[in-house]
Amino acid sequence: xxxxxxxxxxxxxxxxxxxxxxxxxxxxxxxxxxxxxxxxxxxxxxxxxxxxxxxxxxxxxxxxxxxxxxxxxxxxxxxxxxxxxxxxxxxxxxxxxxxxxxxxxxxxxxxxxxxxxxxxxxxxxxxxxxxxxxxxxxxxxxxxxxxxxxxxxxxxxxxxxxxxxxxxxxxxxxxxxxxxxxxxxxxxxxxxxxxxxxxxxxxxxxxxxxxxxxxxxxxxxxxxxxxxxxxxxxxxxxxxxxxxxxxxxxxxxxxxxxxxxxxxxxxxxxxxxxxxxxxxxxxxxxxxxxxxxxxxxxxxxxxxxxxxx
Amino acid sequence: xxxxxxxxxxxxxxxxxxxxxxxxxxxxxxxxxxxxxxxxxxxxxxxxxxxxxxxxxxxxxxxxxxxxxxxxxxxxxxxxxxxxxxxxxxxxxxxxxxxxxxxxxxxxxxxxxxxxxxxxxxxxxxxxxxxxxxxxxxxxxxxxxxxxxxxxxxxxxxxxxxxxxxxxxxxxxxxxxxxxxxxxxxxxxxxxxxxxxxxxxxxxxxxxxxxxxxxxxxxxxxxxxxxxxxxxxxxxxxxxxxxxxxxxxxxxxxxxxxxxxxxxxxxxxxxxxxxxxxxxxxxxxxxxx
Amino acid sequence: xxxxxxxxxxxxxxxxxxxxxxxxxxxxxxxxxxxxxxxxxxxxxxxxxxxxxxxxxxxxxxxxxxxxxxxxxxxxxxxxxxxxxxxxxxxxxxxxxxxxxxxxxxxxxxxxxxxxxxxxxxxxxxxxxxxxxxxxxxxxxxxxxxxxxxxxxxxxxxxxxxxxxxxxxxxxxxxxxxxxxxxxxxxxxxxxxxxxxxxxxxxxxxxxxxxxxxxxxxxxxxxxxxxxxxxxxxxxxxxxxxxxxxxxxxxxxxxxxxxxxxxxxxxxxxxxx
Numbered sequence: 001x002x003x004x005x006x007x008x009x010x011x012x013x014x015x016x017x018x019x020x021x022x023x024x025x026x027x028x029x030x031x032x033x034x035x036x037x038x039x040x041x042x043x044x045x046x047x048x049x050x051x052x053x054x055x056x057x058x059x060x061x062x063x064x065x066x067x068x069x070x071x072x073x074x075x076x077x078x079x080x081x082x083x084x085x086x087x088x089x090x091x092x093x094x095x096x097x098x099x100x101x102x103x104x105x106x107x108x109x110x111x112x113x114x115x116x117x118x119x120x121x122x123x124x125x126x127x128x129x130x131x132x133x134x135x136x137x138x139x140x141x142x143x144x145x146x147x148x149x150x151x152x153x154x155x156x157x158x159x160x161x162x163x164x165x166x167x168x169x170x171x172x173x174x175x176x177x178x179x180x181x182x183x184x185x186x187x188x189x190x191x192x193x194x195x196x197x198x199x200x201x202x203x204x205x206x207x208x209x210x211x212x213x214x215x216x217x218x219x220x221x222x223x224x225x226x227x228x229x230x231x232x233x234x235x236x237x238x239x240x241x242x243x244x245x246x247x248x249x250x251x252x253x254x255x256x257x258x259x260x261x262x263x264x265x266x267x268x269x270x271x272x273x274x275x276x277x278x279x280x281x282x283x284x285x286x287x288x289x290x291x292x293x294x295x296x297x298x299x300x301x302x303x304x305x306x307x308x309x
Numbered sequence: 310x311x312x313x314x315x316x317x318x319x320x321x322x323x324x325x326x327x328x329x330x331x332x333x334x335x336x337x338x339x340x341x342x343x344x345x346x347x348x349x350x351x352x353x354x355x356x357x358x359x360x361x362x363x364x365x366x367x368x369x370x371x372x373x374x375x376x377x378x379x380x381x382x383x384x385x386x387x388x389x390x391x392x393x394x395x396x397x398x399x400x401x402x403x404x405x406x407x408x409x410x411x412x413x414x415x416x417x418x419x420x421x422x423x424x425x426x427x428x429x430x431x432x433x434x435x436x437x438x439x440x441x442x443x444x445x446x447x448x449x450x451x452x453x454x455x456x457x458x459x460x461x462x463x464x465x466x467x468x469x470x471x472x473x474x475x476x477x478x479x480x481x482x483x484x485x486x487x488x489x490x491x492x493x494x495x496x497x498x499x500x501x502x503x504x505x506x507x508x509x510x511x512x513x514x515x516x517x518x519x520x521x522x523x524x525x526x527x528x529x530x531x532x533x534x535x536x537x538x539x540x541x542x543x544x545x546x547x548x549x550x551x552x553x554x555x556x557x558x559x560x561x562x563x564x565x566x567x568x569x570x571x572x573x574x575x576x577x578x579x580x581x582x583x584x585x586x587x588x589x590x591x592x593x594x595x596x597x598x
Numbered sequence: 599x600x601x602x603x604x605x606x607x608x609x610x611x612x613x614x615x616x617x618x619x620x621x622x623x624x625x626x627x628x629x630x631x632x633x634x635x636x637x638x639x640x641x642x643x644x645x646x647x648x649x650x651x652x653x654x655x656x657x658x659x660x661x662x663x664x665x666x667x668x669x670x671x672x673x674x675x676x677x678x679x680x681x682x683x684x685x686x687x688x689x690x691x692x693x694x695x696x697x698x699x700x701x702x703x704x705x706x707x708x709x710x711x712x713x714x715x716x717x718x719x720x721x722x723x724x725x726x727x728x729x730x731x732x733x734x735x736x737x738x739x740x741x742x743x744x745x746x747x748x749x750x751x752x753x754x755x756x757x758x759x760x761x762x763x764x765x766x767x768x769x770x771x772x773x774x775x776x777x778x779x780x781x782x783x784x785x786x787x788x789x790x791x792x793x794x795x796x797x798x799x800x801x802x803x804x805x806x807x808x809x810x811x812x813x814x815x816x817x818x819x820x821x822x823x824x825x826x827x828x829x830x831x832x833x834x835x836x837x838x839x840x841x842x843x844x845x846x847x848x849x850x851x852x853x854x855x856x857x858x859x860x861x862x863x864x865x866x867x868x869x870x871x
Contacts, residue, residue: 022493023492026493027492027493029400030400030403030404030408032400033397037421037463038421040460041424041425043436044433044435047436047440106336108332109329109332109335113332125339131517132346133521133550134524135550135551135557139557140350144346170339177336190714191716196672196703197672197710197781198703198726198780199700199704199731199784200727200730201322201325203328204730206328212718231428231430231431233430233524234554258524261434261528283435287428290432291427294424294428317732
């Protein structure tokens with residue numbers, strides 16, 4: 001080997017080493033960015049655990065979970081979260097009652113009945129509905145739904161659970177629709193042809209073949225929508241008020257977990273006090289509930305996808 | 310049994326037809342709701358929507374009130390959020406699509422992202438309050454708000470960017486590698502340009518989500534009543550949806566109408582952003598086929 | 599109306615290029631089918647005899663499946679589809695006003711290219727059609743119908759102990775026989791088969807072919823196949839379709855040994871297609 005050739009080779013090796021170093025630096029940089037999401041989760045869990053632990057040092061967990069009076073600001077103070085849970089439940093149940101059957105119905109219409117022109121017309125409407133900020137829905141509840149309810153049921157309070165439930169139902173409707181639509185469309189066409197070839201009508205094919213076949217996908221959509229309703233904040237805060245209330249009467253004012261969090265952080269509650277720490281305890285409960293629902297939904301969805309691969 | 314319609318068959322068809330109409334009616338109800346909502350807002354808000362409204366500070370007197378600080382606050386917030394979340398989101402997407410092996414780490418990150426996407430926005434607010442406002446001592450600044458918003462939209466940015474990157478055909482990658490480019494050169498000069506329109510579409514849609522979010526900003530202490538526009542990342546700030554929230558909650562009908570006018574401004578901004586996303590997507594699809 | 603069990607009344611006397619020896623059950627007269635502007639079937643007239651196996655062969659895209667699907671109106675779902683001419687089932691026009699496509703499909707069953715059992719139990723798969731159409735009522739009658747259908751499809755022995763298991767757990771060939779049993783449970787007069795073996799392995803294929811042979815004692819079978827050996831093995835009559843026109847239709851043996859048309863000869867000897 002001549003010396004010039006070996007020099008060239010050395011040079012090349014050096015350049016290659018530099019390139020490798022650069023490549024791996026870039027790779028690590030990108031990995032760091034991907035890890036931001038992991039860090040976020042860790043931070044959420046860390047913050048909620050740390051801050052609510054100081055809360056739970058003063059208020060026993062059992063009192064928090066099973067107490068029936070929530071009065072963090074009024075003497076005598078009491079930190080029983082059940083009224084907030086009950087308010088949330090009322091809103092979520094009402095929203096589910098509206099959004100789940102209606103979402104499934106419009107999904108069936110979109111996937112089975114609508115012409116492709118109708119579909120391309122309706123899909124953007126759904127996207128627009130899904131993109132409207134939640135505070136706008138809150139305004140809509142206050143200025144349209146509540147007066148309507150008051151006309152029908154004169155005993156309706158200005159802030160009431162029903163109005164929040166209805167508006168949250170309308171809000172999650174597009175999500176239920178498009179997820180159920182995806183699930184129904186994932187059922188292979190051969191199922192449809194098999195049903196029709198056996199002499200079934202559209203209704204029979206839809207209800208006895210497609211819906212059962214897409215059931216786990218539909219369930220996953222339902223759970224996800226309910227979890228979204230649990231975490232919904234602004235519309236509920238505006239429409240349903242901020243009075244903790246252990247009631248099942250949808251026409252009364254209530255407070256959900258989310259609207260409590262908003263109301264306590266809006267006020268002038270000094271940091272470090274027990275009422276301020278209660279924000280984190282309620283936040284932790286909210287996080288655990290929604291996380292459990294999301295994980296459940298993801299599991300069901302994965303099973304659904306596996307069954308059609 | 311004949312091939313002609315008998316009474317049983319006729320009944321079955323009647324059920325089927327009724328069901329079809331039911332589903333159609335339900336779908337139309339959703340469309341109707343959108344119509345009613347827009348009509349309500351426009352009817353109440355349009356009379357208030359003028360140049361004075363857009364250029365004035367909030368006021369105790371409805372006829373003098375405006376959304377200037379809220380508009381500028383929103384602009385600052387979205388700009389900072391974009392600056393933070395877009396590079397991080399795209400980088401994360403590139404790592405997951407171009408580098409990560411199908412293995413425990415990438416599955417872990419993926420599961421993590423999909424779970425983060427379902428965390429209620431108000432919980433991000435709690436996170437922002439504890440970490441950015443207090444721990445980092447950023448106070449009630451627009452930077453604290455932007456950092457919180459960035460974490461909130463990051464899962465969406467990552468997911469949509471991944472889809473755009475995945476849509477780049479492998480043949481392009483192979484061609485670049487065969488010409489002697491390194492992995493990063495291939496990504497930098499071929500994958501990113503090809504995926505850019507798709508990435509941008511996703512980014513715009515996620516940012517429009519950030520524009521509409523209110524709850525996390527209440528937690529990090531965005532102001533509802535502010536007499537100035539932000540001039541640095543450390544300024545206090547107001548945002549449009551929060552202003553709408555504040556006005557909606559007041560009992561006087563004038564303020565509710567102001568809220569409607571504020572919503573109209575918000576919706577116009579969102580429509581412009583969404584339309585540009587749709588336009589980009591359209592061009593992207595045309596370019597590919 | 600149900601004259602399936604009645605003996606053949608008409609004497610065999612049919613002129614024309616096609617000379618089925620038995621009573622005609624399905625007939626097309628000057629049938630034209632088009633998708634929008636594109637013609638798929640041109641002026642096809644054929645008579646399909648009862649309790650025989652008729653196969654339709656031809657190069658891909660020649661309109662075999664379209665023709666088959668006009669017999670049970672499975673083409674109705676394609677909005678741009680236009681049909682002129684007549685399709686007669688037992689001398690009734692299938693496309694006459696007042697004829698219900700669902701009613702048609704109760705008489706004329708179909709088996710598809712890929713086995714498509716419902717994601718339900720084996721029992722429910724077979725019982726699905728009869729329940730829907732009120733054929734067998736329920737309880738014991740239904741149990742018997744499910745059993746006899748599975749027996750006829752040659753699947754009973756393999757599944758009788760696991761009727762509650764999902765149909766998707768069966769092998770491909772078993773799934774296809776399940777689909778046949780499901781179609782038979784409707785007690786149809788005609789069974790349409792659209793390349794029923796194209797997704798199956800050779801052993802499963804030969805089981806299905808044996809089955810077809812057994813079934814023709816009680817059912818009229820029309821089978822579309824791209825496999826000429828299969829057509830030769832299983833069918834009594836063969837129709838050769840090319841570019842939507844019926845080139846030749848006569849006894850299978852004749853088609854494969856002494857075709858009348860040169861195009862047929864070229865196709866069956868493998869010179870094109």
